[in-house]
Amino acid sequence: MRRIALVTLVVGDYDEAIGFYTGALGFRLVEDTPRPDGSRWVVVRAGADGPGTDLLLARARGGSQRARVGDQTGGRVGFFLHTDDFARDHARMLAAGVTFLEEPRHEPYGTVAVFQDLYGNRWDLLQPAG
Template identity: 40%
Template structure:
């Protein structure tokens, strides 16, 4: 039986720059960083206190050239993920001061406060402080 979602994969052009963005700007922690003899790398980050990890995946060493190129064309086109916070104002201000690019203004909606931001590749994420109805 399924137990939990352990990893989600985010295609990146450069593992180091992605690692810096997710740790320095968004506050993630590096979880695993294993380099293989063939040049491939298993690199994961996660939010403190949460089990799920994001695999920062540069496909160039893991896959055949044609498959890797197809994956690289998908960089920046990830479906939107929603990140919850319990202090919207503080989180928004911290991310803004760290240079995170916001593509909308904070907006109060019937289900809470939200704003859309992008990572360094253009993947869009929603920051949400939900109101429990």
């Protein structure tokens, strides 16, 4: 079996990113390990243990990486957070201060709304149809 295990998300600060992903989005901190070079290996997970894809929160180093924070996909939705209860998660995220860029809409593929993370990266909150 093969799968994508981690996707790197370049962030401005480890602790503020951990706070947003675990607090506002309800992710779970899986690992936060200091590295000899002063960086940290920070992994968060959206759901329970299982065959999902975790996020590696990597603090930007240097000007070119700092310029990509919040714009890793050129303004497109780059991340897709699936849920089994759109209304529950949408309400919880709104209460936590998450910025949604549109009202929820019903599409043939499911219920969806675009939101942004604390850096401006665009995400879909999506409850797939069926």
